[in-house]
Amino acid sequence: MEEEVYHLRIDTPVGPLLISGTTQFINAVNFTDTPATDFPQAPPVLLNCAQQLYEYFGGDRKVFDIPIAQPGTEFQQSVWQQLLVIPFGQTISYQQLAHRIHNPKSIRAVGTTNGKNQIAIIVPCHRVIGSNGSLTGYAGGLWRKRWLLEHERTDLFTGLM
Secondary structure, three states: OOOOOEEEEEOOOOOOEEEEEOOOOEEEEEEOOOOOOOOOOOOHHHHHHHHHHHHHHOOOOOOOOOOEOOOOOHHHHHHHHHHOOOOOOOOEEHHHHHHHOOOOOOHHHHHHHHHHOOEOOOOOHHHEEOOOOOOOOOOOOHHHHHHHHHHHHHHHOOOOO
């Protein structure tokens, strides 16, 4: 018997996000154009995810500590695991990501897997850029990728004055 999936829609500076998950795990955080809908009461894990996302957008959170689970192949899981260790405010290239999973010839597969990430922001696929420093593909649109990267870079300097 599969566990019920719950949804919670929140408004953020980069547009509405739809958080999906069970009573135990977050399975997806996706950008959405779907109008606000009345969903059944969200379990605590979804409410905690929403709170942590609000803290992130408010500049008060750099690391998420939410239980996540998204289905994928062993290769996909290895790529997504490496995304989780890219420090806040930093970027790496697809080529560097391929090297980190010890498969330097997998640059295209890494890019494809990055694009299949269903847990936006928390699994920070927005921190992966082209080798030449260009902002390449992002499921949420390049304007969102740019905004997220600028938000993280700006936040690095908070409190240094």
